[in-house]
Structure formats: C-alpha cells, structure tokens
Amino acid sequence: MSSTPAKILVPADDLRAFAAALLEKGGLSAEHARTTADVFVWAAQRGVDSHGTARVPAYLDLLAKGVANAHPKMTIESTTPAAAVLDADRAPGPVALTAAADEAVRRAHETGIASVGVRRTVHTGAIGYYVSRIAEQGLVGLGFVAGMPNMGYTGAQGAAVATSPLAIAVPAREHAPLLLDMATATVALGRIRQARANGTPLPQGAAATEDGTPTTDPERAVMPLPLGGAKGSGMSLAFELLTSVLVGAPIFAPFHAGDREHRQNALLVAVDPAAFGDPEAFVANVDDTLTTLKGLPVAEGAEGVFYPGERSAALAGERRAKGIPVAPKVWSQLGEHATRLGVALPV
Known part of the structure; x- marks a missing residue:
C-alpha cells in the first residue's frame, strides 16, 4: 500500500x-x-x-x-x-x-x-x-x-x-x-482539479459542465459556479x-x-x-468588537468562534x-x- x-x-x-x-x-x-x-x-x-x-x-x-x-x-x-x-x-x-x-x-x-x-x-x-x-x-x-x-x-x-x-x-x-x-x-478552479486528481465528488452546486449544467462529477466539471x-x-x-x-x-x-x-x-x-x-479609539473598538465575538457561546460541534483572518494569521x-x-x-x-x-x- x-x-x-x-x-x-x-x-x-x-x-x-x-x-x-x-x-x-x-x-x-x-x-x-x-x-x-x-x-x-x-x-x-x-x-x-x-x-x-x-x-x-x-x-x-x-x-x-x-x-x-x-x-x-x-x-x-x-x-x-x-x-x-x-x-x-x-x-x-x-x-x-x-x-x-x-x-x-x-x-x-x-x-x-x-x-x-x-x-x-x-x-x-x-x-x-x-x-x-x-x-x-x-x-x-x-x-x-x-x-x-x-x-x-x-x-x-x-x-x-x-x-x-x-x-x-x-x-x-x-x-x-x-x-x-x-x-x-463557490469553489476555486484548483479545488476542481484536486477533486479530479483524487477522484472525489464535488459539493452539490459548486461546479458545472461546459454548458453550465451543475455537476458533482469532477471529470465533467470545467468551471465553478x-x-x-x-x-x-x-x-x-x-x-x-x-x-x-x-x-x-x-x-x-x-x-x-x-x-x-x-x-x-x-x-x-x-x-x-x-x-x-x-x-486610537477606532482600533480599541475594533479590538473590543473582536473580543466580544470571541466571547460568544460556542455552538455545539464547532471548534470555536473565529473572525475572518484569525486562523490564517495563527497559521x-x-x-x-x-x-x-x-x-x-x-x-x-x-x-x-x-x-x-x-x-x-x-x-
């Protein structure tokens, strides 16, 4: 293997x-x-x-x-x-x-x-x-x-x-x-190519054939929707x-x-x-807004509450x-x- x-x-x-x-x-x-x-x-x-x-x-x-x-x-x-x-x-x-x-x-x-x-x-x-x-x-x-x-x-x-x-x-x-x-x-072109290489289906409504027909088949998909x-x-x-x-x-x-x-x-x-x-008050209020968001109750099954760019900055x-x-x-x-x-x- x-x-x-x-x-x-x-x-x-x-x-x-x-x-x-x-x-x-x-x-x-x-x-x-x-x-x-x-x-x-x-x-x-x-x-x-x-x-x-x-x-x-x-x-x-x-x-x-x-x-x-x-x-x-x-x-x-x-x-x-x-x-x-x-x-x-x-x-x-x-x-x-x-x-x-x-x-x-x-x-x-x-x-x-x-x-x-x-x-x-x-x-x-x-x-x-x-x-x-x-x-x-x-x-x-x-x-x-x-x-x-x-x-x-x-x-x-x-x-x-x-x-x-x-x-x-x-x-x-x-x-x-x-x-x-x-x-x-919905998805990047690279995601379609990756799915084709791996032979895995695409999410529903994410891609289409050449004439615009939605498909989950990566072999038929040529463009994102x-x-x-x-x-x-x-x-x-x-x-x-x-x-x-x-x-x-x-x-x-x-x-x-x-x-x-x-x-x-x-x-x-x-x-x-x-x-x-x-x-200075602006950035302080931005911090307060983000801190408040981070303090919201976490939904069941979620890893946490994140704002855009937070996890990529940590990475x-x-x-x-x-x-x-x-x-x-x-x-x-x-x-x-x-x-x-x-x-x-x-x-």
Whole structure:
C-alpha cells in the first residue's frame, strides 16, 4: 500500500530568497522578483497554497511566453488627489498591486480616503496581501479584482464572468487584523482539479459542465459556479464595472466578442480612520468588537468562534517558526526550474 509523500518543510526566509532568485533568473528585476516572492510566501504562510509558491512555475511560464512583462514601464495618472490609475504595462500582479497599495496609503494620509485603479496587469495573486499591507499602516484596506471569465453566471450558458475576489483588512491593536479574502465562486478552479486528481465528488452546486449544467462529477466539471447563485455572479459583474470599466480597460465585453488575451484589473481603496475620528479609539473598538465575538457561546460541534483572518494569521505565525510545507509535486517543479536556471535549492 503506497503512502502519500511527505511535504518538504522550508524556512520562510529561505523559501522567499529561493523564489526571488528563480523569478530574477526568469527575467524580473531583483526588486520586482523580491516583491513577487513576498506575495507568494505570504500566501503560503497563511495556508493559501493555491496562491503560494506553487505559483512560481506558472509565473516563470508567463514571463517566458511574454504574457507578463518582465520590464514594465508602469505609470500613474491622476486628476484628483484622492484617486489615481496605475497602468501596469502588463507587469505581474504582485508588482503592480504592491505599488498601487503604497500609492493608496500615501494619498489617503493626505485626503482621508484614496483609491488606485490598476489597469493591464497579469494575475494579481492573493489580494489579501495588498489590503493587509494597507492595514499594516493603520488604515483600512479594500480590494477588488476582475479577470478573465471562467465562472458561470446565473441564467447564462458556459463561462460568463470571472471568479473575481474581494478583500477587506481592518487594523486592530491586540488582535491580528481582520482579513476577509473571498472569491465570488463557490469553489476555486484548483479545488476542481484536486477533486479530479483524487477522484472525489464535488459539493452539490459548486461546479458545472461546459454548458453550465451543475455537476458533482469532477471529470465533467470545467468551471465553478457563483457563490450564492445570482448574488455571486452579480458581485463579479459589479467588480468588472468597478475595476476594468472604471479604468477604461474592459475585459467582459471584449472577451465575449472573441478577445481572449489574458489580463486583469483591480481597484484598491485605503481609508484613514483619523479622517473619521480618533484613530486610537477606532482600533480599541475594533479590538473590543473582536473580543466580544470571541466571547460568544460556542455552538455545539464547532471548534470555536473565529473572525475572518484569525486562523490564517495563527497559521502564519506557526509556519514562520517551523517552516513552510511545500508539496512534493511543487518542490519537484521548483527543482526542475532551479536546475534549468542555475539556482541552488535551499538546504
């Protein structure tokens, strides 16, 4: 009887340096490689393996094919202090959205609230990272992303809208920040692939065949269904308007007219609590709210009462101390790229 190969534990700093070295050899500048690696390792630490170091080979492929621009000339356009548009020039998402988050924070400190739209980027990565970056500066962060249609829309046949995510981060003092990071799909595409590989059925109402017929058979499933039916598909469409259409780079309409060139757009918003009152009182009240939630009676059979981002923050602390587990298949892929690019594997 065969056993499942054990995952490889790699210290976070070593994994970050290794991923950055691979990405730099893949064509990114040293700074952009470090920025992109930061996003991947942040996701891996928090258990979001689909957006962790498993993304490194995919990004190397995007760079090799020229889908992602290794040397982007990003520009910022603005006609008002509280808003700007960052044209990414097809930079990898971590590069473009990290710059956009920092720009939103800078402007929000001056204007109280600021938004930065991101136009023409390539795969944004875990958007929880960017709103968390805003929250680290004591501001509230909100993020929306629109991408290529790969999910059903209630009442339509086939893939119609994207599994567009939403993320919100709220800083606290004693507690880890609240971090809500969710897609508009019931399950991720990666979950469908995983179910297919394992031969396990999918949850009812989670996925559909190519024509949009719901199925639990992973062999027939090709796309996820929207979270909450019309609610999830409506949110995805709204995010397309708030991101792509707002910055003059529509994806939805051109896609359905035959334009399948990969791209994504985003909108990041930073809100300074000081613009609404005492910022110290704000974080104190956030702590009080979270403490009150944690003190509610635990329902029968539940492990406890948790707020969004609490358990992933605890896991990140554990993985910082003990190392980040990397699946054998991913480690093998990273090793192949390391050999090809002349990068040493972490010991």
